Amino acid sequence: MAMELAEKIVVVTGGSRGIGHEIVLRALQESAEVYYLSRSEAADHMELKNRGKVTWIKTDMGDEDSISDAFKTILAEAGRVDVLVNNAGITRDGLIMRMKTSDFEDVLKVNLTGAFIACRSISRAMAKARGGAIINISSVVGLTGNGGQTNYAASKAGLIGFSKSLARELSSRSVRVNVIAPGFIKTDMTDVLSDELKENLAQTIPLSRIGEAREVAETVVFLASDRASYITGQVLAVDGGMTM
Numbered sequence: 001m002a003m004e005l006a007e008k009i010v011v012v013t014g015g016s017r018g019i020g021h022e023i024v025l026r027a028l029q030e031s032a033e034v035y036y037l038s039r040s041e042a043a044d045h046m047e048l049k050n051r052g053k054v055t056w057i058k059t060d061m062g063d064e065d066s067i068s069d070a071f072k073t074i075l076a077e078a079g080r081v082d083v084l085v086n087n088a089g090i091t092r093d094g095l096i097m098r099m100k101t102s103d104f105e106d107v108l109k110v111n112l113t114g115a116f117i118a119c120r121s122i123s124r125a126m127a128k129a130r131g132g133a134i135i136n137i138s139s140v141v142g143l144t145g146n147g148g149q150t151n152y153a154a155s156k157a158g159l160i161g162f163s164k165s166l167a168r169e170l171s172s173r174s175v176r177v178n179v180i181a182p183g184f185i186k187t188d189m190t191d192v193l194s195d196e197l198k199e200n201l202a203q204t205i206p207l208s209r210i211g212e213a214r215e216v217a218e219t220v221v222f223l224a225s226d227r228a229s230y231i232t233g234q235v236l237a238v239d240g241g242m243t244m
């Protein structure tokens, strides 16, 4: 079978754990050359290296210089970026009455500003190459809102408006920009919830279960591939039917 991402340079922010790590694995499976940007190296980095060409660049997605430096390194080394997946994300949950300004700003900085700086860093190169795919990982919370997550929802809803605008801006250069809105996916981010809460949440999902990171990664590969060549500016919910 032909490899979907053969010879593609794929950059994943936050690829050390969770959904991002699964995206790195799937991209390697599809023969991509992968760079992942996170503060820590994946625990199984050596194992990843046995699966293909993969490079970790220590990056803080909340720091403009750190992000710019990472992309300068990638563009100098690889010469281009074919696929950018903005996946790094954090939560600082709390009711608004008790939410510190720093909790609001930190979430916006990593989840939204970080994605903006990453997109800006490769926009010229992608436009010049007249092709490329950007996939931004939002959340169903960006579509529906969620009490206790005003900061997170603002960042994820912001990412949707940002992506649709960027899709319009870059469409004449054949650069596609799409959003994935995962529902409730099993990772470190959701492991902090009690088993009881997770069980109750699963019962509210039409497919009656929590999603797997690989199910989001599968969608990323599709949107990054030529199979999605006529899809841009869309939000695809991978949520077991939560937002239908």
Ligand code: NAP
Pocket (backbone or CB within 6 Å): 013, 014, 015, 016, 017, 018, 019, 020, 021, 037, 038, 039, 040, 041, 059, 060, 061, 062, 087, 088, 089, 090, 110, 137, 138, 139, 140, 181, 182, 183, 184, 185, 186, 187, 188, 189, 190
């Ligand atoms: P996770 O398990 O907590 O992993 C988060 C990833 O982001 C890690 O690789 C982490 O790497 C990286 N990251 C966090 N802060 C960073 C920073 N300042 N600089 C660089 N990298 C940073 O989360 P996840 O569940 O996989 O979530 C991935 C994305 O999906 C996020 O955008 C999240 O909002 C979204 N999402 C998740 C769910 C879910 O149910 N899990 C649902 C909807 C949307 P380091 O710690 O090594 O830096």
